[in-house]
Amino acid sequence: MKTVGVIGAGRADEELLQIAEEVGRLLAKEGVTVITGGLGGVMEAVSRGAFLEGGITVGILPTLKKEDANPYVKIPIPTGIGEMRNALIVRASDVLIAIGGEYGTLSEIALALKTGKNVIGIKTWDIRGVIEAKSAEEAVKKALNIKSKS
Amino acid sequence: MKTVGVIGAGRADEELLQIAEEVGRLLAKEGVTVITGGLGGVMEAVSRGAFLEGGITVGILPTLKKEDANPYVKIPIPTGIGEMRNALIVRASDVLIAIGGEYGTLSEIALALKTGKNVIGIKTWDIRGVIEAKSAEEAVKKALNIKSKS
């Protein structure tokens, strides 16, 4: 089964949050496991969308406490390694969707591209190699149809 | 929800494998998420028991390839950090059950005890601090009833 990592900032405006929730909903509908960083903002919105659709949501947390996961994370993985867990999110995902995002998201985009994984981006960092999508539907479609680079 | 890590060697004799499968089955029956290292032997037997009972099985893999997980792992987490992932198994678990085991299992027992997590042991390393159990039933009972140390 495909796993899709959805990355984005812990704080985001309403528009991005709605896109994120829709991305989560659509991924769950396709039976895809959704991987996030497990915290708030985009991570929570996408988990919420997937959770409410009955999907599996994994949250790879920077802290040691699974209670730090947002309520829509079914499988919290507390790591205690801080931002270093960003690399684990990338490694656990077949393909990534970046929604908005700050420096943390940028590190994930860079690690994904470095290791040959595709990144679909919605209103995110303008980095060569990122495949642009205009909407949640387009992003999910591209994420699911893309052939794995590896 | 409680998560229980079950640790043990990649190769084990038939008796230990049967105990492991029974541990997995009993944990799943209680609605517990089962965390393992995702590979063969005890890891596969416990995942099989939990999987066949309809439980959630997470495999935190040493490699980068989720295909390395045994077929009973529902949520493979490839890490690419080798034996260092043993620390992640411990961190993702509220309590641990050790079944038999070689040096890898010993490292997990030590890390768990070092960080204040309880370890129930069945025919495993004789290390002070490990709570002994004679059977799968006793181990699961103790794992579920124990008050978290943290």
Place this chain on the structure above:
Amino acid sequence: MKTVGVIGAGRADEELLQIAEEVGRLLAKEGVTVITGGLGGVMEAVSRGAFLEGGITVGILPTLKKEDANPYVKIPIPTGIGEMRNALIVRASDVLIAIGGEYGTLSEIALALKTGKNVIGIKTWDIRGVIEAKSAEEAVKKALNIKSKS
């Protein structure tokens, strides 16, 4: 004592390599410990510059083999965690100098900025927050004079 991480690609053109070697030389002259990823290209050039000046050079390697370090690394730290070691380079450094660079370098820039560390950039990724320098001298001067953000 200050530690400066110097990041850049494993392959780079002659101009960048000369800048990197000069950065290494200048840092060693100031008694600074130089941290790199330990491999070739910019990492090797900066280590060479520092080494020939009698400085201390640390190479935090992605592999398990210290033999993978370039010959100018005095202290090889094999990690076996692949690109995830980029986070360790950032964490071991008080401030970073980025010289050119591909996606790996971008991940380090992002992790540094995310965790509040200053990044001086020479002909590198154009990311907001990076402090531009035109030459090795300017980069080293800025790296040493900057007040730590933390």
Place this chain on the structure above:
Amino acid sequence: MKTVGVIGAGRADEELLQIAEEVGRLLAKEGVTVITGGLGGVMEAVSRGAFLEGGITVGILPTLKKEDANPYVKIPIPTGIGEMRNALIVRASDVLIAIGGEYGTLSEIALALKTGKNVIGIKTWDIRGVIEAKSAEEAVKKALNIKSKS
């Protein structure tokens, strides 16, 4: 050049501390780089012995702050990954000497043996595979003469 990891508890009695300091001194005299966890107790004593002999001492710290290193660590490597850094100490060392020690040391012994590295033990955990030594001299001699298993 050989690197030797010396592992032991953050608190130890006077006898073990004297042995540790002597181990550090003897290793430095042989030009060996000494790797420790960088904190107090055995880690500090061995670093002190090596430092005062003019040796190179590396401290791979569990925290993010190099200030947490004891004063005899020349090269502090703050990791921010807690006890998980034990695996990095093992990986950065060609061979290990364990002096006394609690659960943290046990995890390092287990990881070393699991990955085929030799462990010399002085008054430490009684684990099969550990090569016993009665004194600092004997431990250092065995550590330096042993053929790498890998």
